[in-house]
Amino acid sequence: MKELIETLGINWKLLFAQIFNFLVVLIILRVFVYDKILKVLKERKKKIEEGIIKSEEAEKRLKEIEHLKLEKIKEAEKEAKELFLKLEKKAREKEEQILLKAKEKENEILARADIIFQNKIKESENIAYQNLKNLLKISMLQLLKLKPETIDEVLISEAVESLKKIKK
Amino acid sequence: MKYNYKIYAKALVSALDEALDSVQKEKIIKNFLFLIQKNNDVRQLKKIINYASKIIYKKEGRQKIILETARPQNNLKNLFQKFFNEKDIIEEKINPNILAGLRIVINNEKELDFSFKKRLELLN
Numbered sequence: 001m002k003e004l005i006e007t008l009g010i011n012w013k014l015l016f017a018q019i020f021n022f023l024v025v026l027i028i029l030r031v032f033v034y035d036k037i038l039k040v041l042k043e044r045k046k047k048i049e050e051g052i053i054k055s056e057e058a059e060k061r062l063k064e065i066e067h068l069k070l071e072k073i074k075e076a077e078k079e080a081k082e083l084f085l086k087l088e089k090k091a092r093e094k095e096e097q098i099l100l101k102a103k104e105k106e107n108e109i110l111a112r113a114d115i116i117f118q119n120k121i122k123e124s125e126n127i128a129y130q131n132l133k134n135l136l137k138i139s140m141l142q143l144l145k146l147k148p149e150t151i152d153e154v155l156i157s158e159a160v161e162s163l164k165k166i167k168k
Numbered sequence: 169m170k171y172n173y174k175i176y177a178k179a180l181v182s183a184l185d186e187a188l189d190s191v192q193k194e195k196i197i198k199n200f201l202f203l204i205q206k207n208n209d210v211r212q213l214k215k216i217i218n219y220a221s222k223i224i225y226k227k228e229g230r231q232k233i234i235l236e237t238a239r240p241q242n243n244l245k246n247l248f249q250k251f252f253n254e255k256d257i258i259e260e261k262i263n264p265n266i267l268a269g270l271r272i273v274i275n276n277e278k279e280l281d282f283s284f285k286k287r288l289e290l291l292n
Contacts, residue, residue: 133291144284148268151284152239155269156247159282163251 170207176200177219181227218276225275231256236263236271238284248272 144151180200187193204210225232233256235244245258252258263271268284 137288137291140284140288144268148239151268152237152241152270155282155284156237156241156244159270159272159280160247162280162282163248167251 169209169212171209173209173212173215174219176204176209176212176216177223180216180220181223184224222275222277225257229253229255232275233258234261234273235259236261236266236273236283238262238264238266238268244270 180196183196183200184193187196204213204216221232231252233248233252235248235258237244237260240262241260244260249258266283266285267288269286270282271286272280272282274280
């Protein structure tokens, strides 16, 4: 053992002095520095933990906000869709009403036009018929002037024929 | 107007029925005319005579036929006699208003119009 210590070159005095110095430094550090460092570390740890918690909370809050946002978007989309369908339905109803009114108006105009057309035809027919009758009257009167005896003869013969029929 | 023309006519016919001869009939007619004048009903005279004739013809079973033409016609009576009774009285009358043809008036009630005027009216 003595040989080994000598081989290693250990000086007992120096070793004790170093141990002593070490203990002195240790005591000084323990008394003056260790608590402070520990406190700083604890504060640091606490801050980090708080930061992590806050970060987690923020993340959670963010997720909630994201979720809320998606819900709001869905709700808004749904409302927009409903509004769109409602407006589309209203527009379709309005369109149908307009078409119906237009159809009614069209039918009314057609009926009126038809009446006017029929009246015009009747009017033309009446005029033509009246003209024809006037022409016939004039012709008959001309014929009467030319050959009154012939007309007498024809009409009297007609009277005879009619009386024959009545007598039968 | 004191009385209706029908009352006058009926009275005249019944008075004439009771007359024995033509002299009496003439007297009745004169008195009747006097009565009409007195009652101021001369305006009804034509109606009275027509109605009285109608009553008489009806009693005797006869009809008065008037053949109206615009111009004189030959043999018109003979042509139409066959369509009526022998007792019926057929008269011819010129009426230029009918223009041409013939109008047959029976007892001043019925008429068969074959006149030219009627044809023109039908065109109106």
